Amino acid sequence: MTSTNQESFYLHSLQNRRKYPISNYPITHSIDHFNINHHLLKQRIYLKHFLYTFIFLLLWTLIDVFYFQLHVQVYNTIYGPFHFNQKQFVEYIKQYKNDRSFLSQFGRIEYIQVELNEDNIQSSINKYDTIRRYSNPRTRENHIATYKRITHPAIYVKLPTSSQNYFHIHHPIHLESYSIETLQCIVRNLPLNSAYTYQTWTEKSDYIQYINEQYAKNSTEFNKAVLTKCGVLIGYLYRPLHEKAFTGRGEHIFTSNDIALNMTHRNDSDQLFVIMLKTNGNEGLDFADESSPFIVCAVANIRKITYVDGICYGKDSSWIRWSATAAGADEYANWLHLQLIEISDIYKQRYEQRLRYEPDNNLLQYRGNEFSTFDNITHRNTCKQRSRANTTTMHNNNLSALIHEEKNYQRFKIERQSTIEILTYLFTTPPKPATAEFIAQFRLKHERNKQVVNMDMVNKQIKCTPCREDLQLNELYANWPCRGTHLFHYECMLGLLRQGNKCPNCRHEVEGIRAKVLQTALQQSLSRRRLV
Numbered sequence: 185m186t187s188t189n190q191e192s193f194y195l196h197s198l199q200n201r202r203k204y205p206i207s208n209y210p211i212t213h214s215i216d217h218f219n220i221n222h223h224l225l226k227q228r229i230y231l232k233h234f235l236y237t238f239i240f241l242l243l244w245t246l247i248d249v250f251y252f253q254l255h256v257q258v259y260n261t262i263y264g265p266f267h268f269n270q271k272q273f274v275e276y277i278k279q280y281k282n283d284r285s286f287l288s289q290f291g292r293i294e295y296i297q298v299e300l301n302e303d304n305i306q307s308s309i310n311k312y313d314t315i316r317r318y319s320n321p322r323t324r325e326n327h328i329a330t331y332k333r334i335t336h337p338a339i340y341v342k343l344p345t346s347s348q349n350y351f352h353i354h355h356p357i358h359l360e361s362y363s364i365e366t367l368q369c370i371v372r373n374l375p376l377n378s379a380y381t382y383q384t385w386t387e388k389s390d391y392i393q394y395i396n397e398q399y400a401k402n403s404t405e406f407n408k409a410v411l412t413k414c415g416v417l418i419g420y421l422y423r424p425l426h427e428k429a430f431t432g433r434g435e436h437i438f439t440s441n442d443i444a445l446n447m448t449h450r451n452d453s454d455q456l457f458v459i460m461l462k463t464n465g466n467e468g469l470d471f472a473d474e475s476s477p478f479i480v481c482a483v484a485n486i487r488k489i490t491y492v493d494g495i496c497y498g499k500d501s502s503w504i505r506w507s508a509t510a511a512g513a514d515e516y517a518n519w520l521h522l523q524l525i526e527i528s529d530i531y532k533q534r535y536e537q538r539l540r541y542e543p544d545n546n547l548l549q550y551r552g553n554e555f556s557t558f559d560n561i562t563h564r565n566t567c568k569q570r571s572r573a574n575t576t577t578m579h580n581n582n583l584s585a586l587i588h589e590e591k592n593y594q595r596f597k598i599e600r601q602s603t604i605e606i607l608t609y610l611f612t613t614p615p616k617p618a619t620a621e622f623i624a625q626f627r628l629k630h631e632r633n634k635q636v637v638n639m640d641m642v643n644k645q646i647k648c649t650p651c652r653e654d655l656q657l658n659e660l661y662a663n664w665p666c667r668g669t670h671l672f673h674y675e676c677m678l679g680l681l682r683q684g685n686k687c688p689n690c691r692h693e694v695e696g697i698r699a700k701v702l703q704t705a706l707q708q709s710l711s712r713r714r715l716v
Contacts, residue, residue, distance in 0.1 A: 256292050264295030265418055267361040270336070273298050277337040277443060280421060294422070298445070299362055300415030302369050305341060306333045312432030317342070319533040321428040326533055329448045331429060331436075332412070340424065340444040341417060348529055350448050354403040355411075355418045359392045362416070367391040369414040374398050375405055375657055376639070402656040411447075419447035448529070456483040456528055458495065458520070460504065479504055483528050488538065490599040491517040492713050517600040538596070539589045582631075586624035593682060594620070594697075598709050606706050615684030616696035623681050626662070630674060635661050641671075649688045650676040666692030 206213045260266075268276060276293070315331035318324045328348055331340045344350040359367065371382050371391060385391060399406045410416060424444045429436045460479040481504055487496040494517075495504040506516065524531040594617060598606075608614070618626075637655045646655045650672060655661055660674040664687040672680065680688065685696030 256294060260293065260295035260420075264293075265297040265356065265358070266293050266295065267297050267299070267358060269299045269363070270301055270304070270415075273300070274337045277339060281441060281443060294420050296421060296445075297357060297361070297418040298415070299366050300334065300417060301366070302414055304335050304415045305412045306335060310432075315340075315429050315431055315436050317427065317429045319530075320537070321430070324430060326536070328529065328533065331424075331444065334445075340442065341412075341419075342424070342444050342446045342448050343412070344448040348448060349526070349532075350529075351407065352404045353407075354399060355407070357399075357416065357418055359395055360388075364388060364391070366414055366416065367395065370395055370410050370416065373409050373413050375409060402659065405656075405658045417445055417447060419445045422446055456524075457481065458483060458486070483524060484530050486524070486531060487534065488596075488599075489517050489521045489524075491602055492599075495520075515602050515605065517602070521600055535596075539592045540585065542592055583624055583628050586627050587620045590620035590623045590682075597682075598705060601709075603710065603713060606710050609706055610703060610710070613699075615686065616699060616702060617683060618681040618685040619695050619697055622685075622695040623678070626681065627678070630660075630662060635663075635674075637661055646671050648672045648676050650680060664689075664692065665694060666690050668692075 204212065273296075316327050317329040317331070319326040319328050326347070327345050329345060330343050332343060333339075334341055346352075367388070368379070368382060368391070371377055371394065372379055374395075382391060382394075422444060423440070424438045424442055425440055427438060429438070458481045460481075481495060481497050485497045487498075487501055489495055491506075493503050494506045496502070497504065521535075525535065637657055637659045639657060641655055641661075642657050647653070648655060648661075648671070653673075655671065655673065661671050662674045662677045663669045663671050664677065666687050666689075668687075668690050670687055670689045681694070685694045686692065
């Protein structure tokens with residue numbers, strides 16, 4: 185009689201094969217052979233797919249090297265920016281223009297910081313001669329960059345407009361490499377400074393410490409006042425041959441010999457990709473699919489991002505779906521949207537255009553025009569509360585456009601919200617955003633009368649509650665319409681109004697979206713998701 189508690193043994197060991205020969209244990213050996221063959225068959229599939237994946241990654245790397253020049257970008261990212269004074273820069277530009285061989289591109293310097301000396305960057309005397317670049321060259325809307333000519337060497341510098349992220353960032357400038365003359369120029373041109381500021385300084389470190397402190401306080405004002413005035417430039421060299429730019433007289437044509445220093449963004453920002461792993465219905469890799477296991481989507485081709493449908497991309501508005509069984513609490517749609525807004529000017533510009541121009545009855549919006557209730561009830565409710573003078577102002581073209589943007593902002597926000605987040609809103613008492621009309625009035629008032637932080641406000645050390653930063657000189661601010669007239673950065677207050685209608689300091693309420701209207705919009709969004 186065979187014991188049911190017999191210990192398992194490892195048949196592959198030499199000792200066990202002698203102890204349990206095939207003549208006495210034929211069934212055990214047969215099962216073992218079957219398992220070995222089964223694993224070998226699986227290994228062939230794994231090896232095959234591993235080989236396909238390896239070949240795909242190898243080809244992708246080669247494409248990056250030959251087409252996107254990945255090796256140049258990696259080299260410059262790791263070791264850059266490389267410093268040049270004016271004399272060195274003139275010589276390097278000559279070399280850069282003349283040497284176009286493939287071998288010269290390996291280890292080529294592109295990410296540079298330049299010391300061009302004071303007043304070496306020309307400003308257009310006539311506004312019709314200013315060279316501009318637009319996010320939409322066909323309609324010439326949304327001015328995103330301006331080209332200025334450098335006197336010596338004769339190249340262009342591409343500068344961002346104030347609407348772009350790179351206008352406000354803190355550039356990684358290595359001040360230790362600059363001459364005392366350039367550092368003195370920087371200090372002189374900073375707001376409320378003069379030559380008397382550094383009159384008693386004897387060490388270069390005194391200049392560097394002071395400049396770093398001022399740059400950390402307000403990078404926007406530093407970039408505006410110092411960079412082009414003192415010839416302190418940092419960016420990527422490139423050839424703008426195929427870029428579309430315009431003057432007041434028509435299109436400006438760049439030649440093959442033109443060189444530009446790009447300060448609007450890094451050269452690889454237009455080459456960002458979203459990479460997703462293909463999965464089957466069971467959330468595993470589909471080994472029956474012999475194609476690439478990755479879905480690669482260029483950020484420049486992304487049209488919109490929603491929680492339900494995924495990523496809309498390409499001219500034909502195709503969709504890349506999210507994983508089938510992803511957890512409802514995941515906020516990947518909103519996370520990806522915020523990341524791309526931060527790092528991709530192309531995606532940000534396309535999103536801003538959607539806010540402005542996508543109509544309420546657009547085919548991409550939710551079925552049944554679920555926001556009609558939101559718009560009509562809110563508009564009817566607010567019209568009753570406003571005076572006749574304000575009602576007349578509501579029909580102003582600029583105000584109507586801003587109202588349309590704010591309604592789209594709330595609609596797109598709900599599109600990206602996760603199901604768990606919507607359910608939480610429905611069964612709790614969430615903060616109510618301010619109405620689109622109120623936010624539009626707030627924005628229009630700011631555009632007509634921008635409030636700028638002065639020195640008295642700086643001395644009072646007024647702290648902006650949302651970002652927990654002090655208001656700095658020449659920053660834009662706004663005040664909440666409460667008794668305490670609490671002050672915030674303008675962008676911070678705009679974000680507050682889009683999230684809730686209460687002052688974070690005193691809880692004073694402004695005109696908010698009615699709870700029933702917001703719940704109706706969320707319920708209709710949830711109903712649509714159940715149908716998908």
